[in-house]
Amino acid sequence: SIITEARQLVDATYLQARKSLKRKLEEKIVNPMDFLKHLKDPIGSTRSAVRAADYLETTLKLLKRKLHLSGEQSFNVTDLLSRRQKEMISKGTGCDCQTRSIKCPERDFYRTITGECNNRNHSHLGSSNRAFVRWLPAVYEDGVSVPRGASEGKRYNGFPLPLVRKVSNEIAHTANENVTADRQLSLVFMQWGQWVNHDIDLAPASGEGASLELQCHTSCAFKPPCFPIKFPPDDPRALSPNTCMPFVQSASACSPGAFRREQLNAATSFIDASTVYGSDDALARSLRNLSSQLGLMAVNQLFWDAGLELLPFENTTHSVCVLTNRSANIPCFKAGDKRVTENLGLSAMHTLFVREHNRLARELRKLNPHWDGEKLYQESRKIVIAINQIITYRDYLPLLLAEETSRWIPLYSGYNEKVDPRASNVFSLAFRFGHTSVQPFVSRLNESFQPLCSSSHVPLHLTFCAPWRIVMEGGIDPLIRGMVVDHAKLMKQNQLLIEELQNHLFEQTEVMGLDLGAMNMQRGRDHGLPGYNAWRGFCGLSQPQTVEELSEVLGNPKLAKKFMNVYGTPYNIDLWIGAVAEPVVPQGRVGPLLSCIIGTQFRNLRDGDRFWWENPGVFTPQQLQALRKISVSRVICDNTHIKKIPRDAIHHFHHTLFPASSFQADGKSLKIQTVLDLGNVSSKDLIS
Structure with missing residues (x-):
């Protein structure tokens, strides 16, 4: 009866959540949190997986309440259940379906959309x-699900955890004007990092998170799934003493056996271009053009980019993206990953690879007129995946990890099923290091690499969820030229996160933008990550205990002191x-700790992938030879109207910049070095 009650409760909350968001969209009042919700809302089969986990958690909560177990006691409600009762809960909530392993087919030529059966022994x-895999056991306040820092004044290692917003203000914050450019790397470097990250993991928001009744906005209390971010008393952005920044916990996953909270990864872990194709069979089908046997991806039917394809729109009557420019009335794009419209550079990458898929499918059809649509789709997909793997491992990671x-x-030595x-859960947080290389403006440049018009230099926060800027303001070419010419931001200890991300995240329609740095730390606590x-x-690195040891690790006594003042001990520092x-x-571009986490993850993603592009039998020797010639620049040349581009788009072309050109934007005269002087570049550095 408790399972039934739990299901009814969760279903009611879900229904309310959907109604309240729909009502807000109809009334055209949304806040930054609604944009974030849209990008992280579970869809399709993810929704069922999240719902089953919510049934399970609610069942355990109700049981605990019925048994009058106060939080003070040191045992979990699951300690009181027999094995049969646990199985009954698992079945009744639908969790057993979510964690059942499937039988894999005898032979397979292509990877599945869901990533299942890549490993034949553990499908x-x-x-x-x-669930994400854990490399270290979770640390929760109650040992089960309550994030550290949820109860005020609770001590860890002898000190209370500081408010994440306080840490963000004191250590992460950088003014937009005070940004050092990365001399070596272009903004393509930052954008590729986000692109690959979205291929590997997506922790959707809890399905209950959009409910009006929960009011993650108005209350500062920890009431799952609300885990609001409190303002320190001296915070310039605290509107009144009891306002908070809303924060919704990540959805949990059904994890067999242990009833401890684990977060769900809605994407396949493999680098398999799931950003393009989706990680769910129904979504994957809906992204294809099945009206003909040509193996193509569906594209926009209403708008074109100077004759080239644009992404299709999501089919919702009320799309949150419309609200970033009501008169344009352009909804969000639809892609293999829900976060496609988060920023313009990301939408440009999505567009580029959907075009590349279709270009390959058309070429393959010319060569193999006898192939059907499925074969054309799968072969094109296989090549697009290889391109993503090659660029990531050959061009991107060596710049990130260097020596x-x-x-x-280490060098690839074949697939290893073990x-x-x-x-990993920690990687999903560690890879957010890329937030520190984001620039505060988005530039768009014309064919001669000159500013596109007076509005070519847009503050970042006005480009979130704004696909209208691609449809109405010149397509993706100006954005790509801007990314090639602009430098990535350099991550410096005194310049970690730009103001645009620290105070104005998703601030399209409302005063109170979110703080990405604070959210990253709150997310780490939400996910139960150790310090x-x-x-x-x-x-295998040293673990500093004192301010002296920490100054040695950070090479910066002043910063070490700041950390110790805020946290009390290095053990409590948020990852x-x-x-x-x-x-x-x-x-x-990252320190020793990030090198270890990121390096370990990428090695596992490669060595544990049966369809890895270099694994013998995946491609023929001739195909391998052709694949080795690809590059980001090649993909750009093949799928845009851009006529000239540096041969290596990720490295910055510093010696070919024109002197600063100044022009008006937002009423301020901005000096930016934009223009590639293509005259003094030797032809070997360019591909036309």
């Missing part, structure tokens, strides 16, 4: 809608802020 490894690359990712390819020192220990504050490894 679920790396597949979508499963640490070979240490963490390697666990799952995305900074535990991860240093995991990686994200501790990791991004470390000085980078020689020539690299």
Whole structure:
């Protein structure tokens, strides 16, 4: 009866959540949180997986309440259940269906959309809608699900945890004007990082998170799934003493056996271009053009980009993206990943690879007129996946990890079925280091790499969820030229997160933008991740105890002092802020701790992938030879109207910049170095 009651409760909350968001969209009043919800809302089979986990959690909560177990006692309600009762709960909530392993076919030529059966012995490894793998045990306040920092004044290692917003204000914040450019790397580097990250993991928001009744906005109390971010008393953005920044917990996953909270990864872990194709069979079908046997991806039927394809729109009557420019009335794009419209550079990458798929499918059809649509789709998909794997491992990771690359990712020696390819919970946070290389403006440049018009230089926060800027303002070419010419932001210890992300995230329609740094730390606590020192220990690095030892690790006594003042002990430092504050490894872009976490993850993703592009039998020797010639620049040339581009789009072309050109934007005169002087570039550096 408790299981039934739990199901009714959860269903009612879900229904309310959907109604309240629909009502807000109809009334055209949304806040930054609604944009975030839209990007992280569970869809399709993810929704069922999340709902089953919610049934399970609610069942346990009700049981605890019925048995009058107060939170003070040290045992869990699950300790009181027999094995039969646990099985009954698992069945009754639908969790057993979510965690059942499937029988894999005898032979397979292509990877599944869901990532299932990549590992034939453990069919679920790396597949979508499963729990992240944990490299260290979870740390929760109650040992089960309550995030650390949820109860005020509770001490850890002798100190209370600081408010994440306080840490963000004191350690992460950088003014937009005070940004050092990365001399070596273009903004393509930052964008590729986000693109790959979205291929590997997506922790959707709890399905109950959109409910009006929960009011993650108005209350500061921890009431799952609301875990609001409190303002410190001296915070310039606190509107009144009891306002908070809303925060919704990540959805949990059904995890067999242990009834401890685990977060769900809605994407396949593998680098398999799930950003393009989806991680769910129904979504994958809906993204294809099945009206003909040509193996093509569906594209926009209403708008074109100077004759080239644009992404299709999601088919919702009330799309949150419309609200970023009501008169344009452009809804969000639809892609293999829900976050496609988060920023313009990301939408451009999505567009580029859907075009590349269709270009390949058309070429393959010319060569193999006898192939049917399915074969054309799968073969094109296989090549697009290989392109993504090659660029990531050959071009991107060596720039990120520099001389640490070979240490963490040695030469490939074939598929190993004993390697666990799952995305780890810690990686889903560690890879957010990329937030520190984001620039505060988005530039768009014309054919001669000159500013596109007076509005070519847009503050970042006005580009979130704004696909109308691609449809109405010149397509993706100006954005790509801007990414090639602009430098990535350099991650410096005194310049971690730009103001645009620290105070104005998703601030399209309302005053109160979100704080990405604070959210990253709150998310780490929500996910039960241990602190900074535990991860240093995991990686075989020293674990500083004192301010002197911490200054040595950070190479910065002043910063070490700040950390100790805020946290009291290095053991309590939140993983994200501790990791991004470390000085980078020689020539690299991240410190030793991030090198270890990121390197370990990418090695597992490669070695545990049966369909890895270099694994013998996946491609023929001739195909391998052709694949080795690809590059980001090649993909851009083949799928845009851009006529000239640096041969290596990720490295910045600093010696070919024109002197600063100044022009008006937002009423301020901005000096930006934009223009590539293509005249003094030797032809070997360019591809036309």
